[in-house]
Amino acid sequence: MQQQVLIMKQELGFRYVRVWNIFVQDMYEEKDGSWHYNFSRVDRGLDFLVENQLKPYIELSFKPIHVSYTLYSTLTEKENDIIFHDRDSYDKVMNDFASHLINRYGMDEVESWYFELWKDDRLNMMDEKGWYFDCFEIGYHALKRISDRIKVGGAGFALGYDRYQYHQLIQNWKKQKVKPDFISMYSYSYLLIQQDSMYFGKRSLDNNFVKNQTDIFKQVLQEEEFMAEELHITEWNYTISNRNCISDSCAHGAYVMKTCIESIGNVDKMGYWHGSDLHTEYYDTEAVLYGDNGLLTRDGIKKPSFYAFHFMNFLQSQLLGKTENAVLSTDGRGTYTIVCHNCKRFNYRYTMKEEKDIRIEDLEELYEDTDAVHLKFCINHVENGDYIMRVFYVNSENGSVQDVWGDMDYLKNLSKGEVEYIRRGAMPKVEMRKIHVEDGVLRVDTKLMAHEIKALDIHYQY
Template sequence: MSSSNTTVQTINVKSSDTAFFHNNVDFCVGTGRFGLALTKEYLDELRFVQEEIGFKHIRGHGIFTDDTAIYHEYEEDGITKVEYNYTYLDRIMDEYLKLNIRPFIELGFMPKDLASGTQTIFYWKGNTTPPKSYERWCDLVVALLTHLMERYGEKDVLTWPIEVWNEPNLPGFWEHADMKEYCKLFKETFTAIKELNPAFKVGGPAICGVKDAEWIKGFLDFCKENELKPDFITRHHYTIEFPEADGHYDYSVLMDEEAGFANLQSTRDIIDSFDEYKGLPIHITEFSSSYTPKGVIHDTNLNAALMARQLSRLGDMNESYSYWTFGDVFEETGVPFSLFHGGFGLVAAGSIPKPTFWTFKFYTDLKKLGEGCVFKNDNAVIEKTAKGYAGVLFNESSDESLDIKLSLEDIAKGEDADNEYTLILKTVSPKTTNPLKLWHDLGEPATPNSEQTKLIKSAAFPQVTSDRLTASEGSISFDQTLDPETVVYFELSKSKVKSDRGYSYERTINTR
């Protein structure tokens, strides 16, 4: 991609500057249904993600669906009895803990034996009807949590957030999108969990996009009337208009980002309008650009740049925000037909990182190094560090380059005013980091062989460049041009060259 238009932006930063930036990028990430964690490819992808990023929690559907096989009813002496089977649950949770990730438990969907109806959703037929017995539903939830505490320790399990159901404001996910029935489900579930142990953190209503203001207010009105105090509120956030389907794929038109942020703020405002719930944390338990697992935008550099801006702003009004999802092992609309199919994942099959993966990696690295945000706008987040500065720069435009002229003032003082610094730049752009293009140029093999996978993966990593800069009167300036749809991570840190006796870098590279 080339651009003949360039926008110039000057950024001047002082170490005493401050800007609000709540960076909780690594708190949680989404997954397909829990049963997929029984497969090797799923665990390979999650292992790669955890090694590079290291999310604290993982949230997915289907902890109670029949492929995890927890809930069973049987007849004995003419009496219907219930038994639980934790074989698969334990196998899944054991793998999660090995990878140092804990569940953000979404309670759903309904086991077939416990369901009041036959409505299902997705290729894997998750039942989305209320329980035929709320007593047995609550017994199931309490038994699950009791088992988890016995196996993994009460202290640990009590830190695992619990969300009641998923998107009950959509009729496909909750029969008739019945708010009254959902509120009953929440009350019964919330009460049962708090009676088991009041230290559990429980929230809802996990709504997405339709009548969200009505649902948030209605839910809190119900909680107030019934003297319930959820520990947090959950909702979802996607940034596209209704997509156009073509074959196996969905093509999306982006919505106005500012309208999306305003919608999130409206949820904050509704919660804070209740004296009882003012300041209650909001967890976005799903977010991405497109809400379809066939959304081709997910595989692109544009998505990486879009998510860079989202991550810079989502903490303004939310405690956490969970990207949907970490990997492309996902079957809501069926088994994918091809390697790059618009899947939600940060990584594709073969643990091939998509450009958006690096956006999350960059913000995670910034969180580890950062000691306070000094600058934030629609193209940059910059933090001071123990040795200098670090930041994420991004350009969402698809047709204009962005030339950022960055001046980092009072980086060094006194005797250190003229010290040398190392500048590390990691660039993710259509030119430098574009596995989608290489796959296309190879002829779009649906399931690449091992050599093709290795080649595609080699094109999926950032371009790393470096320089040595000298502070002048305590300040350092450098220019960075961002091509369209580009994300750049930089670290500027004080360093000193300590050459071995007789070694000269300058003589080495100038041998002719």
């Protein structure tokens, strides 16, 4: 996992790594009214991040561990018991933990971290006197006692799924003395539907789910006058399923890029769920791909979703504009980068099968169309002269690990050499061309297949 984290840091430009379940029973004991604990296991993880110039984003809650088939069925699950059951014990541990972090990593370092507390149902945020607010206040004061610049927030509102409770949850939080430095949300494409006094979850076909549901939630925050300094989506994906073959496909790469582009300027931070397929390795994962939503396979092979982030990392510091399919940027010194996609919408067939039962052979039937798109761009007020454009792209014919594996008949139990062959095949195609500008307008056009993603990297030639 550490090797894969370093690959993602180097090639994707991630700065924060979110970690959770730092409090586990076998590292803490309450005896004779006092607490004994060992932070060494947490230290090993945080040491690795800090030594590699990565910033921890620490979830303070007790999250259950699931390997999910669908919204309502799991391959395995493990509840994570809350081990602190009274205010005094939690206050003692949180204050000692905060002191330990500062003493080990220093003030300047920890001030750049984020601490989040998820609204676990067991903490009962629906009650204004619920345990969640006690826990948040204790953690908040323990960390702020060290430095007011440390960021503490929550509560992981599930976009679309918590929509019937938004106002009640926010109103309860407004009544508390302590307010969050940032508000966090989770985004998976499911809606909670109310029918005959019953509630049930339903997969959403909204291709703009993250943006649309974020806008709805932001409207509630404005109505309740509870806007925080920062708004984070700390978990996002189209699915919670760890066995959905769409996650390994070019279609998912295009969805990831589309979501990132839409979210520019709409939220402050986004945490993709999740980095590696190692997270849900189990007895049924003997194949090269098994439908988990990691960016890297168990063997460290890069998926189209990985390259979506890789191409986004090409973007320059100055935003020139964005469209439904693209974002344009420049460094102001003769370099221009265009990142674009041809993301397709799900049709009704996507909701007709359980996610774990979708087959790779069925994927084309799940989208409204498979048409190519032709994009044209004009960038004004550029230097006349020659430019070199490098084009990087991933589609079903180039760079898709799922399609390379398909050429091997989706066989399992491959040899080390065969896995290495797939690794080499799952790389973007690269082309180069020269562009001449005479009238101060840089004109670029490109054609994208269905589910294709591209990065156009353009450099002025001095």
